[in-house]
Amino acid sequence: MKESVFLRGVIVTAEKNIRIYYNKAPVIIFGLLFPLFMFFAFYMGRKIDMSVFFPGFLAMALFFTASSVGPLITPWEKQAGTYERLLSYPVSVNTIILGDVLAGALFGLIITSVVMTVAVLFLEVAFTAPILLGLAIVLGTICFASFGVLLASPSVRSPSHIMMFSSLIRFPLIFISGIFIPLTELEGMGLILAYISPLTYLVDMFNAGLTGTSAFPVAVDILALMLFTCVFLLIASKFHKRNLAKGL
Amino acid sequence: MPAIKVEGLRKKFGNVVAVDNISFDVEKGEMFGFLGPNGAGKTTTIRLLTGVLIPDAGNVTIEGVDVRKDMIRAKMMMGVIPEMGDVYVDLTAKQNLVLAGKYYGLPKSALEEKSEELLSTFGLYDRRKDPVRTFSKGMKQRISIACAIIHEPQVLFLDEPTEGLDVQSRRLIIDTIIEMNEKGSTIFLTTHNIEEANRLCERVCIINKGRIVAIDRPEILRGTFDNTQSVEISFDQSVEGDLFDAEFISKVDRFGDKLRLYTNDPDRSVKHVVALANERGLRIVSMTVCGPSLEEAFVRLTGGEQ
Ligand SMILES: Nc1ncnc2c1ncn2[C@@H]1O[C@H](COP(=O)(O)OP(=O)(O)O)[C@@H](O)[C@H]1O
Ligand SMILES: [Mg+2]
Numbered sequence: 417m418k419e420s421v422f423l424r425g426v427i428v429t430a431e432k433n434i435r436i437y438y439n440k441a442p443v444i445i446f447g448l449l450f451p452l453f454m455f456f457a458f459y460m461g462r463k464i465d466m467s468v469f470f471p472g473f474l475a476m477a478l479f480f481t482a483s484s485v486g487p488l489i490t491p492w493e494k495q496a497g498t499y500e501r502l503l504s505y506p507v508s509v510n511t512i513i514l515g516d517v518l519a520g521a522l523f524g525l526i527i528t529s530v531v532m533t534v535a536v537l538f539l540e541v542a543f544t545a546p547i548l549l550g551l552a553i554v555l556g557t558i559c560f561a562s563f564g565v566l567l568a569s570p571s572v573r574s575p576s577h578i579m580m581f582s583s584l585i586r587f588p589l590i591f592i593s594g595i596f597i598p599l600t601e602l603e604g605m606g607l608i609l610a611y612i613s614p615l616t617y618l619v620d621m622f623n624a625g626l627t628g629t630s631a632f633p634v635a636v637d638i639l640a641l642m643l644f645t646c647v648f649l650l651i652a653s654k655f656h657k658r659n660l661a662k663g664l
Numbered sequence: 665m666p667a668i669k670v671e672g673l674r675k676k677f678g679n680v681v682a683v684d685n686i687s688f689d690v691e692k693g694e695m696f697g698f699l700g701p702n703g704a705g706k707t708t709t710i711r712l713l714t715g716v717l718i719p720d721a722g723n724v725t726i727e728g729v730d731v732r733k734d735m736i737r738a739k740m741m742m743g744v745i746p747e748m749g750d751v752y753v754d755l756t757a758k759q760n761l762v763l764a765g766k767y768y769g770l771p772k773s774a775l776e777e778k779s780e781e782l783l784s785t786f787g788l789y790d791r792r793k794d795p796v797r798t799f800s801k802g803m804k805q806r807i808s809i810a811c812a813i814i815h816e817p818q819v820l821f822l823d824e825p826t827e828g829l830d831v832q833s834r835r836l837i838i839d840t841i842i843e844m845n846e847k848g849s850t851i852f853l854t855t856h857n858i859e860e861a862n863r864l865c866e867r868v869c870i871i872n873k874g875r876i877v878a879i880d881r882p883e884i885l886r887g888t889f890d891n892t893q894s895v896e897i898s899f900d901q902s903v904e905g906d907l908f909d910a911e912f913i914s915k916v917d918r919f920g921d922k923l924r925l926y927t928n929d930p931d932r933s934v935k936h937v938v939a940l941a942n943e944r945g946l947r948i949v950s951m952t953v954c955g956p957s958l959e960e961a962f963v964r965l966t967g968g969e970q
Contacts, residue, residue, distance in 0.1 A: 503716045
């Protein structure tokens with residue numbers, strides 16, 4: 417009975433988030449327009465081989481979309497005064513966190529699917545290993561949605577501050593994760609930075625799924641993404657609990 | 665088994681002890697008032713009882729269920745109207761109710777039926793498809809209370825539910841509380857409105873600076889200070905309060921067009937007032953002798969007399 421109440425809480429929370437937060441301006445701006453502009457800025461007008469850079473772009477789109485919903489929700493609810501009511505429903509902080517992750521992951525999944533469809537229709541992209549690709553998308557959206565929820569944990573009530581802060585954190589990641597310079601060409605400091613970025617492993621997994629070449633064994637990518645997810649969730653849970661009272 | 669059992673509850677924020685080792689029981693079906701000045705710790709207590717905050721020490725059980733150990737199960741049995749607990753302004757009135765119902769696991773048919781029924785009860789059926797953003801404060805509070813009772817909870821917590829509302833919304837909410845109570849729900853109500861507590865509650869607990877200073881039936885609390893009676897008068901024109909200075913009048917309060925003279929000797933006070941009125945040619949519009957008020961007990965107990 418307890419498990420079913422928990423699961424129901426997660427799903428109802430995700431449903432609420434989808435209804436309320438998907439069309440909020442910060443989500444649209446930082447989640448959709450931002451990666452689109454990045455795409456135009458870096459790829460348009462240059463003669464580049466799309467099949468080499470597409471995995472990186474796909475990873476970037478997934479990363480930005482999946483992590484754009486999470487940072488908004490809790491600060492928004494704290495500011496709007498709805499957080500306390502939410503906590504009085506039969507949920508725990510973890511229920512709320514997982515509901516937020518689920519909403520973020522679904523957002524990432526939807527947008528990534530759109531990008532994939534466009535790619536299939538208009539670009540010549542090879543799909544070497546579709547199952548691996550699917551797995552990468554699922555792991556990636558959950559991982560970066562968790563990352564997004566973690567970004568919401570500082571005890572700030574103002575959604576705009578959190579969105580600024582989270583962009584500040586998210587933006588540099590795309591430069592150190594082998595999106596613009598392939599992983600195999602990185603060395604020294606660049607390589608070390610790439611190792612600590614969770615996005616690296618998604619880019620690499622997309623490479624494996626789309627082109628059949630990857631810098632690490634796929635098992636390492638999978639393990640790394642799962643590990644990052646767990647770490648993000650654990651820290652998010654700890655901080656959301658600690659900062660709960662500051663938002664009431 | 666009491667509906668709410670609280671033992672040694674304590675909560676600190678930094679250096680502030682918001683709730684300081686309080687214990688009490690609320691019986692099943694009781695209407696229990698939690699009274700205190702601003703900052704006394706009422707909201708913090710409600711948050712601790714409803715599992716929103718975790719206490720530093722102490723235990724709370726709701727209908728025998730330990731809130732800390734079995735939080736979800738305890739929460740299923742309660743309805744909560746938080747002090748600032750706003751509903752979602754982006755959702756419509758009905759969507760808010762349906763969301764609450766889903767959290768409490770109502771089946772789909774009951775969800776539809778209950779939410780429409782509540783919307784009618786609260787006079788918002790015609791507005792059910794409008795986003796709550798467009799509602800007045802009183803309408804929002806009606807949605808808030810509807811969200812808290814959609815699952816017919818055994819214990820209902822309300823944190824200053826009528827504060828700052830229009831008369832109509834206030835009446836609706838009070839009537840709902842009374843109706844829930846008559847149907848068997850236990851009511852835990854915080855307020856700093858003494859009259860409201862006096863009229864509604866079977867027992868009140870007065871809290872000050874995080875500590876319980878008294879807990880009893882309103883009439884008994886009132887009687888605790890039987891040396892404070894008062895005479896309430898109003899004249900056909902305004903008069904200065906210090907006109908009535910006398911050794912047997914301890915204090916004069918003015919409210920509206922009335923004066924209240926606190927005294928331990930109503931007989932002499934009345935004669936004194938009548939004589940003065942004659943002397944000055946004042947017409948007495950009304951005069952009432954009041955027994956000790958709960959307000960007086962409250963002010964004394966919470967040391968609010970600066
Ligand atoms: N989240 C919080 N963080 C810090 N201090 C708090 C918090 N909530 C309440 N307090 C403090 O605890 C005390 C009791 O507050 P509260 O329970 O809101 O009182 P009431 O509801 O009776 O007005 C106050 O001194 C208040 O400043
Ligand atoms: Mg309060």
